[in-house]
Amino acid sequence: MNMDLLVYSLRNIWERKMRSFLTVLSILIGIMAIFALVSFGQGMKQYIDDFSKELGTDKLVVQARGFGPPGSSGVTFSDEDVDFFSKIRGVVDVAGMYFVNAEVRAEEDELPRYVYVIGSPTDSSRHLIEAVYNVDIESGRNLKGGDKLKVAVGYNYQLADKVFPEALHLGDRIFVNGVKVEIVGFFESLGNPEDDRNVYLSEEGFLEIFGDRGYAMVTLQAGPGEDPVLVAERAEEKFRKRKGQKEGEEDFFVQTFDQFIEAFTNVIVVLNGVLVLIALISLVIAAINIMNTMYTAVLERTKEIGIMKAVGSRNKSILTVFVVESGLLGLVGGVIGIILGYLIASIGGFAAAQAGLGLLKPAFPWWLIVGCLMFAFLVGAGSGFLPALHASRQKPVDALRYE
Numbered sequence: 491m492n493m494d495l496l497v498y499s500l501r502n503i504w505e506r507k508m509r510s511f512l513t514v515l516s517i518l519i520g521i522m523a524i525f526a527l528v529s530f531g532q533g534m535k536q537y538i539d540d541f542s543k544e545l546g547t548d549k550l551v552v553q554a555r556g557f558g559p560p561g562s563s564g565v566t567f568s569d570e571d572v573d574f575f576s577k578i579r580g581v582v583d584v585a586g587m588y589f590v591n592a593e594v595r596a597e598e599d600e601l602p603r604y605v606y607v608i609g610s611p612t613d614s615s616r617h618l619i620e621a622v623y624n625v626d627i628e629s630g631r632n633l634k635g636g637d638k639l640k641v642a643v644g645y646n647y648q649l650a651d652k653v654f655p656e657a658l659h660l661g662d663r664i665f666v667n668g669v670k671v672e673i674v675g676f677f678e679s680l681g682n683p684e685d686d687r688n689v690y691l692s693e694e695g696f697l698e699i700f701g702d703r704g705y706a707m708v709t710l711q712a713g714p715g716e717d718p719v720l721v722a723e724r725a726e727e728k729f730r731k732r733k734g735q736k737e738g739e740e741d742f743f744v745q746t747f748d749q750f751i752e753a754f755t756n757v758i759v760v761l762n763g764v765l766v767l768i769a770l771i772s773l774v775i776a777a778i779n780i781m782n783t784m785y786t787a788v789l790e791r792t793k794e795i796g797i798m799k800a801v802g803s804r805n806k807s808i809l810t811v812f813v814v815e816s817g818l819l820g821l822v823g824g825v826i827g828i829i830l831g832y833l834i835a836s837i838g839g840f841a842a843a844q845a846g847l848g849l850l851k852p853a854f855p856w857w858l859i860v861g862c863l864m865f866a867f868l869v870g871a872g873s874g875f876l877p878a879l880h881a882s883r884q885k886p887v888d889a890l891r892y893e
Contacts (some may be wrong), residue, residue: 502815513776513783514823520773521827521866524766526835529852531762533839537681537849538751538758549621549747550722552708552729555740565741566704571729575710578728580721582713585615586705587622588696594689595665596654603653605687607666609696612637618709630660630675633692640695641666642675646686653687666691669699681849710744718746776823777873784816784877809879813871820870824863831862 504510552575554565567586576584588609593602610619612635620626633642641664646652648659658664662673666689680686691699712721726744730737835852842850 502811509783509786510819513780513819514826516779517773517776517820517823517866517869518827518830520769520771520776521824521862522831522834523769523772524865525828525831525858525862526838526852527762527765527769528858529831529835529854530838530850531758532855532858533851533853534758534849535755536853537851538755547746547748548712548714548716548718549618550710550712550718550725550744551622551747551750552710552725552742552744553706555743566706567708567742568704572705572708574729574732575708575725578721578725580712580716580724581710583615583618583711585611585618585709587619587707587709588691588693588700588703589706590700590703592667592689592700593665594653596656596658597663597665597670598656599654603687605653605689606684607689607691607696607700609691609693609700612692612694618711622707622709625677625680627675628678630673632675633690633695635692636694637674637692638695638698639669639671640674640692641671642677642690643673644677644686644688645679646683647673648676652683664689667699671695671699681847681851683845683847718748722746722749773869777869780816780819780870780873781877783819784812784874812877813874816874816877817867817871820873821863821867823870824866827866828859828862 552567569586572584572586575581588607590607591604592607594605594607595602608619610616610633612633627642628645629648630642633640643658643664647654648657650657658673660673660675663670664673665671671691677686677688677690710721710725712718722744726740726742729742729744730740733740733742735741832854835854839850839852
């Protein structure tokens, strides 16, 4: 009997192809939007998780409080501050980083560009700065001690029209703040066009070109067995006392990388949630459309319902027919919506990668596919329940007399 009901529902959907198509269209748009948006959200979450695993949980960052890139607030840190942090219990390594927005120009191009220039140590503490950006040299070499007028640059300098009209190569010269320097290395792509435009100098090189502007950021490493959160609290408390500032009025903060990544993840979750809520509006409209379609179907088939009841069909069977029909419409819309959502997300990810936004890469976990299918079916079946209930409660005599 169940198979007969399923075949009967499918036949009714097929006989009303145009109406069924329009109903499916309304639900597939919502499922397509949700699938594409969530896939990008999952891709970014996966990117952050991979970044966190490679980085480790023992890193801490000291920065000026406020918005904007490091150093933009005017609060900087001195060599004495770096030395002070190195003596705090639980800290095993410290590195300061210079950071400035500066003019960069190619030899054959008179038009300057403004990019971030980073000065970092070349000794063993350099790994802390590299951990912040999680990037390795792709070609050439990294900076070493004594490299005053040499630079390593971001990935995009190797590409035409990304930073300069012409692609640059190892050994080419560029001007940083009016000083000619030689390119000795190119870093791997970070997936962010701004970071892939960075220019990296050694500490000696940065001081030679810009002078001592103070460190924009200090990176700490907690020792083995130490709780990074407790080390961060200890460092913040002691540095606050050193600066003579009241609690809650500090012009700096100390944050673990886990806290930083958690805050970034929360922003992504909220943003993705807002976008999904917007997409859900189309599903609400689809649900109303399905309900309207099923009520129309009930009216059209009132006499048919009467005949079914007259030959012994129970209310449960009538209810099942209409719920299954609406659920199948939702399921078909879900399948097509997932396929289109996959295509749109894949094309969007490819376009983002071509634009230098490699971190915007969609991910398609199995639960997203299954969840969208189940959600589409439930939206369809739920929307058809009230019309189905109305159909099942009709009296056979009244239904047979209906014109």
